[in-house]
Amino acid sequence: QSTENFSQRGYFGRKSRNKEPEVQPAERSEPPWCHFCDFREITHVVVKDSRISIHRQDNKCLEVLLPCPSSALALVSLVDGYFRLTADSSHYLCHDVAPPRLLLSIHNGIHGPMQEEFVFAKLRREEPEEGLYILRWSVLDFNRMILSVLKRSHQQAPGTPGAFKYRQFRIQKKGDSFVLEGWDREFPSLRELLDVLKGCTLKSGEEKFTVKRCCPPKPGEISDLLITRKAKDNGKQVLNLTQLSFHQIRKNEITQRAHLGQGTRTNIYDGVLSVCGNSGNDDEAEYFSTEQNNNGREMHVVLKVLDPS
Numbered sequence: 001q002s003t004e005n006f007s008q009r010g011y012f013g014r015k016s017r018n019k020e021p022e023v024q025p026a027e028r029s030e031p032p033w034c035h036f037c038d039f040r041e042i043t044h045v046v047v048k049d050s051r052i053s054i055h056r057q058d059n060k061c062l063e064v065l066l067p068c069p070s071s072a073l074a075l076v077s078l079v080d081g082y083f084r085l086t087a088d089s090s091h092y093l094c095h096d097v098a099p100p101r102l103l104l105s106i107h108n109g110i111h112g113p114m115q116e117e118f119v120f121a122k123l124r125r126e127e128p129e130e131g132l133y134i135l136r137w138s139v140l141d142f143n144r145m146i147l148s149v150l151k152r153s154h155q156q157a158p159g160t161p162g163a164f165k166y167r168q169f170r171i172q173k174k175g176d177s178f179v180l181e182g183w184d185r186e187f188p189s190l191r192e193l194l195d196v197l198k199g200c201t202l203k204s205g206e207e208k209f210t211v212k213r214c215c216p217p218k219p220g221e222i223s224d225l226l227i228t229r230k231a232k233d234n235g236k237q238v239l240n241l242t243q244l245s246f247h248q249i250r251k252n253e254i255t256q257r258a259h260l261g262q263g264t265r266t267n268i269y270d271g272v273l274s275v276c277g278n279s280g281n282d283d284e285a286e287y288f289s290t291e292q293n294n295n296g297r298e299m300h301v302v303l304k305v306l307d308p309s
Helices: 003-007 069-086 100-108 116-125 190-197 282-288
Strands: 042-048 051-056 061-065 132-137 144-152 164-174 177-180 201-204 207-210 254-262 266-274 298-306
Touching: 042 069, 051 069, 100 190, 116 132, 116 144, 116 164, 144 207, 164 190, 164 201, 164 207, 177 190, 254 298
Parallel strands: none
Antiparallel strands: 042 051, 051 061, 132 144, 144 164, 164 177, 201 207, 254 266, 266 298
16 A cells, blocks of 8 residues: 555544555565575574675575665664574674673673573583582573582482582672672673682582582573474474473493494494483483383383494
């Protein structure tokens, strides 16, 4: 509809008496919209003046020419932001529009403003070790970071549920300085503060926690910072691998036995997988709830070992 016809409409949907001309197919100047890719399929974006190049995983590229450089940066910023919402919360596609806060997070291994439940789940999924810590932005204070440090509980045997405990310490960003709450010393950069804290012991009540190794975000990691989208209209669910959770099988849980055969690029072995079973631990029950022999300590498996080449 033309601007003139639209301006003749009154408030509350009243139409003018002049009949609006119908738009014939031949008058359409824009080509029909077509699908290029999903956000997860984008590898990087390049901006040169007013021209945008959006690159896909299969090396195909979409060229977009906009009226001015500011419009080009605005579109790239929109695509870049949606990529972090739907694909990878700790990654950017184009340095020209990367937020300074995100660059600070990537440089220092800081997670986004996650809920505590995800932080504790991530610590449990990692190889538990004394002094492992996660640094994340607070969900309540824009200028605060939370340092969650892991410690072994000496009352229980290593590897058993509850053998580790963690405490949270707060780091405040004050202008251009960073301060660990409870310590009066200010640092000009977060990196300097973290370097000084490495190997130090922090006290929480009667408990002491040693800061040793950072657990940074991983590419495409499942997180409560990502949006899960609904299925397509055709009813076929497109699985987003970043939204799936897999049990991590550690090397010491696998026993390799007799060689059974050889595939194109694999060797096949008989094997045994040691599992914790459903002994009251909700995490282990979730991992093995689909197995029929989930109450046992061992599971008979087949191992496919990739050829080194």
